[in-house]
Amino acid sequence: MVVSNARGAVRSGEARGRLAEEPNWIHFGGIVPSEAHKSGVAVLGLGYVGCVTAACLASTGHSVWGVDRDEHKVRSVNRGEAPFYEPGLKELIRESASAGRLTATMSTREAIENADVALVCVGTPSERNGNLGLDQLRRAVEELAATCANRTRPLVVAIRSTVFPGTCEQVVMPAFAGTGAVRVAANPEFLREGVAVRDFMEAALVVVGGEDGDAVERVAGLYRAVPTRPCLVSLRTAEMIKYACNAFHAVKISFANEVGALAEMMGVPPEEVLETLCSDDKLNTSAAYLKPGFAFGGSCLPKDLRALRYRAARLDLKLPMLESVLASNEEHLRRATQAALDVGPVRLGVVGLAFKENTDDLRESPVVTMLETLIGKGREVRVWDPHIQLEKIYGSNREYILNAIPHIGRLLTASFEEIESWAHTLVITQRPSAEVAARIRANGKPVLDVARGLS
Ligand SMILES: NC(=O)c1ccc[n+]([C@@H]2O[C@H](COP(=O)([O-])OP(=O)(O)OC[C@H]3O[C@@H](n4cnc5c(N)ncnc54)[C@H](O)[C@@H]3O)[C@@H](O)[C@H]2O)c1
Known part of the structure; x- marks a missing residue:
């Protein structure tokens, strides 16, 4: 730029x-x-x-x-x-x-x-x-x-x-x-x-x-x-x-047409749905979510996309674009995981465990999937997230992480200082706070910024 x-x-x-x-x-x-x-x-x-x-x-x-x-x-x-x-x-x-x-x-x-x-x-x-x-x-x-x-x-x-x-x-x-x-x-x-x-x-x-x-x-x-x-x-x-502009316009048209077709099949007026969607200019028709970064996850987007895909299939309705969104996300995660593997057999300090910053929700966090692969391939990994202490999370959130990585407690570090001194390379999976970003920049260690959180 x-x-x-x-x-x-x-x-x-x-x-x-x-x-x-x-x-x-x-x-x-x-x-x-x-x-x-x-x-x-x-x-x-x-x-x-x-x-x-x-x-x-x-x-x-x-x-x-x-x-x-x-x-x-x-x-x-x-x-x-x-x-x-x-x-x-x-x-x-x-x-x-x-x-x-x-x-x-x-x-x-x-x-x-x-x-x-x-x-x-x-x-x-x-x-x-x-x-x-x-x-x-x-x-x-x-x-x-x-x-x-x-x-x-x-x-x-x-x-x-x-x-x-x-x-x-x-x-x-x-x-x-x-x-x-x-x-x-x-x-x-x-x-x-x-x-x-x-x-x-x-x-x-x-x-x-x-x-x-x-x-x-x-x-x-x-x-x-x-x-x-x-x-x-x-x-x-x-x-x-x-x-980028022409692809975006084409994606917008196809999105409106697919959501409209599904709405119609379910007896909902498509125009009303799309007009209401557009009346949100904070998250919908805005720059929100339009920044390249890490894969999405969490307790809503994957679940709701799966449900849409299932319901459309039951209605015999093909929605190729919406159906391919989860596959696109998985491919994005695969690229990031491969980049972490390509760093080589060194100590990887993963910064961020929740599916995005400022939450302790681990459900369907793509970082968990990434860690599973890295551990499975024998990589030495530790992880730090400013909002996650295992003893403080409970319910479905705790169940999810312990089911995915039973020994997560041994991988979690209590502070940024701890992971900073332990790791050979820092892997950034969510946007760090300004203070942590400044420390990452200052410490001179190799960084793999899969979230583009330092850009
Ligand atoms: N049409 C659109 O809506 C639109 C919008 C934005 C961008 N573009 C892009 O702009 C470019 C032009 O699109 P277009 O629709 O105007 O194309 P066009 O085919 O209508 O016009 C191209 C013109 O260039 C002339 N030409 C070719 N070689 C020449 C040469 N050596 N010397 C002089 N004239 C020559 C042709 O005779 C023709 O009149 C394309 O790259 C297109 O993708 C098009």
Whole structure:
């Protein structure tokens, strides 16, 4: 999450703040950037993304050249027409083309002559095996690089097409290796067809990634007319975020459809269920639970997912997504356990035994399952949890742990100091308190943070 520029490393949050505080930051609403903030922009590929990007940037005052291999699209734009239907697009193209702020060409060389930024918006369609097809991107970048061979005017090449993390470094940057004037950034697009113009002008998310701070700011500056603070991130995060967003949207849709189908089968109105779910913006439609960490457990989530799976099966209802959640969790736990095994035959001090921090509930704690495997494989393990003393837990909680690991009492240490001095490596399975986190960082021992609790 760090981008560096000539003035040194800038944390993404700080960089965002700085841009947003600039006096020339202008919100959309008929106001266009001042002369100093206008850029010459070349947009490579005039498909859904490129055409909307070109028309919106032109309508906010930038001087835009669009390039496409398709003569029909180029002619359409130059006639002031949209090459396809998208609400609001033809009006923007008509206005910008007649004002001379938007021109289309089939020549990359002509388009980038006066450009400060080249936005690559070519297609990256699926290959037969599902892999991402980079043929259009490779060709567009090669054409761009050929025209930049003797370039002295600075140019930022920003990849707007959806590409895997590493593509800019492995495919794009090498093409410009001999060209000192070119910097590379990633600037993924999040528009939805049908509302693409509005999604651009009132963007939910603007992301610019790169390791060259000036290049990142140059690209972010294109969006001064958009009332959204750009997220300035690393190059690979910018590439990855588009996949994360699209996967999240697809998961949300499938979740709503599966819960809706089950509700309907049980005579419950699906809309009412989902609307009520969404009315909780603390735990449901929020950042809660959206942090990578350790596997889930406890006395509710596994039990209720099992019950849903069982009931759906009895109703002859297939819910592949919900049915696979426990398997996904088990696989996540298996990865963490394997990472602990991979540390080798050393003394492992496990920090956290309950299924999450600030509780002494051990029922279905994934840490218990992890310990069972480690002990079974002959590893020397001890464990500390600030809220667990065996003599103080009782009922189903006590029964659960004694049934799983009868000699747990011999493995538990009474204090952090004890486990810290005993262990060779500390395995962090839940978010430690600030005090314990500081001690873990300070003591210099090897740490395996499977909960990402120190991040
Ligand atoms: N369509 C969407 O809703 C959407 C939204 C966000 C991101 N994306 C991503 O944006 C990218 C573009 O998507 P799209 O739907 O606009 O694709 P598209 O197929 O509609 O447009 C791509 C355009 O690039 C042109 N082109 C290909 N090679 C070229 C070259 N060498 N020089 C100039 N032009 C060239 C093609 O002729 C075509 O007009 C893809 O990576 C896609 O995954 C799409």
